[in-house]
Amino acid sequence: DQQVKQNSPSLSVQEGRISILNCDYTNSMFDYFLWYKKYPAEGPTFLISISSIKDKNEDGRFTVFLNKSAKHLSLHIVPSQPGDSAVYFCAASGDTDKLIFGTGTRLQVFP
Amino acid sequence: DGGITQSPKYLFRKEGQNVTLSCEQNLNHDAMYWYRQDPGQGLRLIYYSQIVNDFQKGDIAEGYSVSREKKESFPLTVTSAQKNPTAFYLCAGWTVCRNEQFFGPGTRLTVL
Numbered sequence: 001d002q003q004v005k006q007n008s009p010s011l012s013v014q015e016g017r018i019s020i021l022n023c024d025y026t027n028s029m030f031d032y033f034l035w036y037k038k039y040p041a042e043g044p045t046f047l048i049s050i051s052s053i054k055d056k057n058e059d060g061r062f063t064v065f066l067n068k069s070a071k072h073l074s075l076h077i078v079p080s081q082p083g084d085s086a087v088y089f090c091a092a093s094g095d096t097d098k099l100i101f102g103t104g105t106r107l108q109v110f111p
Numbered sequence: 112d113g114g115i116t117q118s119p120k121y122l123f124r125k126e127g128q129n130v131t132l133s134c135e136q137n138l139n140h141d142a143m144y145w146y147r148q149d150p151g152q153g154l155r156l157i158y159y160s161q162i163v164n165d166f167q168k169g170d171i172a173e174g175y176s177v178s179r180e181k182k183e184s185f186p187l188t189v190t191s192a193q194k195n196p197t198a199f200y201l202c203a204g205w206t207v208c209r210n211e212q213f214f215g216p217g218t219r220l221t222v223l
Contacts, residue, residue, distance in 0.1 A: 032210065043216050044214050
C-alpha cells in the first residue's frame with residue numbers, strides 16, 4: 001500500500017512558467033514533509049520541507065504548500081529553468097526517523 | 112570534503128555471489144539508511160540503523176544484510192538470496208539539526 005503517492009510520472013513545462021508537482025499521502029500521522037530533487041545516477045538532494053504546523057514554506061523559487069485536510073502537498077517552482085529538469089520525490093515522516101518516499105515525478109523544462 | 116561516500120559508483124557481479132556495498136560518513140549522523148531505487152518505484156527502504164550495533168529492517172529487507180559496528184560506517188551486503196539485485200542503491204544519513212536525510216551519490220549494482 002503506497003502511503004505517499006505522486007500520481008503524475010512526468011511533467012513538461014516551458015522555461016519561465018510555473019511548475020507544479022503534486023503529492024498525496026494517506027497516513028494522518030505524517031507531520032513532516034520534504035521534497036528532493038534527483039538527477040540520473042546521483043543521490044537525491046534536499047530541496048525544501050514543511051512541518052504540519054504550517055501550510056506554506058518558501059525558499060527562493062521553490063514553495064511548498066500543505067493541505068492537511070486533503071492530505072495533499074504541492075511544490076511550485078517559479079520561474080522554471082532548464083536546470084530544474086530532474087526527478088522530484090516527495091517524502092513524509094511521522095513519529096519515527098523513517099522517510100516514506102513517493103514514486104517521483106520527472107520534470108522537463110524546455111526552452 | 113565531507114559527506115556520505117559510497118563506493119564504488121558501478122559494481123558488477125555474477126549471479127549467486129554476495130556483494131558488499133560501502134557507505135561511509137563523516138557528518139556524525141546517528142541514523143543511517145539504505146534504499147534501492149528501481150524505475151517507477153521511487154526509493155524503497157531496505158535497512159536503517161539509529162545507533163551503533165543496532166539496525167532495523169525496512170520494507171524490502173529480504174536478501175540483504177547490514178552491520179553497524181562504527182558510527183561512520185554502514186555497509187550493505189546483497190546476498191545471493193536477493194532475487195532481483197540489479198538496482199541503484201542509495202545510502203543516507205539523518206541530520207537532526209536540519210531534520211533532513213542527506214544522501215550519498217549511490218552505487219549502481221548490476222548482476223550478470
